[in-house]
Amino acid sequence: MSDTQTKTAPASEEGTERRLNMIEAINEALDVTMSRDDNIVVMGEDVGYFGGVFRCTAGLQEKYGKSRVFDTPISECGIIAAAVGMGAYGLRPVPEIQFADYIYPGLDQLISEAARLRYRSAGEYTSPMTVRSPFGGGIFGGQTHSQSPEAIFAHVSGLKTVIPATPYDAKGLLISCIEDNDPVIFFEPKRIYNGPFSGYYDKPVQPWKKFDASIVPEGRYTIPLGKARHATEGEELTILAYGTMVHVVEAVCAEKGIEADILDLRTIVPLDIEAIEESVKKTGRCLIVHEATRTAGFGAELSALVTERCFYHLEAPVERVTGFDTPYPHSLEWAYFPGPIRIGEALDKILAE
Known part of the structure; x- marks a missing residue:
């Protein structure tokens, strides 16, 4: 990367x-x-x-x-x-x-x-x-x-x-x-679409540590497919996320004072497995967060890859926080989302191991 x-x-x-x-x-x-x-x-x-x-x-x-x-x-x-x-x-x-x-x-x-x-x-x-x-x-x-x-x-x-x-x-x-x-x-x-929000409420996410990701150059520029981005860097654990969940996990970590290595995958195929492996071997812990349902979600593939490649470096089991295995609810949408409560509980569990 x-x-x-x-x-x-x-x-x-x-x-x-x-x-x-x-x-x-x-x-x-x-x-x-x-x-x-x-x-x-x-x-x-x-x-x-x-x-x-x-x-x-x-x-x-x-x-x-x-x-x-x-x-x-x-x-x-x-x-x-x-x-x-x-x-x-x-x-x-x-x-x-x-x-x-x-x-x-x-x-x-x-x-x-x-x-x-x-x-x-x-x-x-x-x-x-x-x-x-x-x-x-x-x-x-x-x-x-x-x-x-x-x-x-x-x-x-x-x-x-x-x-x-x-x-x-x-x-x-x-x-x-x-x-x-x-x-x-x-x-x-x-x-x-209109800006980053987190949790169950419209709370602006903390500013990006590397650069302001809302600053967009004019004209043509490209980002290679298959290259993840460090949203934040830390030593306590690795968090793998993409899309909206990148903002949510960053906000939760900021609120809890956790210095996490948050990888925004950007592309899930092709996948930047080298960046994932490097991060997990550094931190020894891994949390995966995505909005889709849990069973056979892409987090299962990520968990398998991390376990295959980083097993002897892991200090705790890989954890996942995802949507539920239910039809998508209208009125309970914010409960369906992985949010501060469920992500916070997973962070506490994995860091206590």
């Missing part, structure tokens, strides 16, 4: 920096890439004139026209199938699935077609598509607008799965995804 990715923002083409929220950073990433490559097209439900339900594509149709930013029928299977064909033809489609919960009708196209196209064609064709989708809770959307299905896609060989936690990362990672020659699932944590 290079210092340029953990401590300072890289120089951009214009060399200036501004504070943006994640929505603005995503919009800018799309704008930057579309201005450089006429083969990039944005498609999805309400992404054109309306600018997307969360406004991530606002203004793009007016700037680039209806042939490059266009609305689609309400057919997730059709959206992704069309994107697979566009990619094979030579375009770089960026389809938006309005909520991650709606992505399931398109699974066959993603798994059977997009993920396997390079291998099935012996490298003759690729599927350079980036599927953007808001995921996770935070808007009281319940069972059909709040799911976190990242583990499904992590299981599929041929797909990359990316989850930013900051505006700075959102822009740099999205540009990398769009320019990548393989299919990528880009999940956007909608709970932090």
Whole structure:
């Protein structure tokens, strides 16, 4: 993990920096890439004139026209199938699935077609598509607008799965995804679209120790896929998280005075296993936090990898704090989230070992 990715923002083409929220950073990433490559097209439900339900594509149709930013029928299977064909033809489609919960009708196209196209064609064709989708809770959307299905896609060989936690990362990672020659699932944590919050209440997270992650350079810059970022550095334990949970664990550790090595994974496929191994061997303890359900969640894979690679360095069992194995609740959303109480209890347990 290079210092340029953990401590300072890289120089951009214009060399200036501004504070943006994640929505603005995503919009800018799309704008930057579309201005450089006429083969990039944005498609999805309400992404054109309306600018997307969360406004991530606002203004793009007016700037680039209806042939490059266009609305689609309400057919997730059709959206992704069309994107697979566009990619094979030579375009770089960026389809938006309005909520991650709606992505399931398109699974066959993603798994059977997009993920396997390079291998099935012996490298003759690729599927350079980036599927953007808001995921996770935070808007009281319940069972059909709040799911976190990242583990499904992590299981599929041929797909990359990316989850930013900051505006700075959102822009740099999205540009990398769009320019990548393989299919990528880009999940956007909608709970932090407008800024980081933690716990059961809207309490701003402590300032980032390395750099202000809301400062986003103008122009093009990229963040390599498969490189984790140290949100904070510490000696007491390692915490592995991604998306919204990076902010939550940082806030809990700050409140409890715990100096944790918090790794924002950024991408779960490819995974920066070297950074994880280095951190766990340094601290001897590991806590994994994610919003998705516990059983067969990506935290189980992380726990297995840590145990396989760091067993003789562990001073306590690996702990997980996750969503519950239940349908996603509307009214009990804040109880479902891993929050200060459950994370705090896990921290106390693991540090007492």
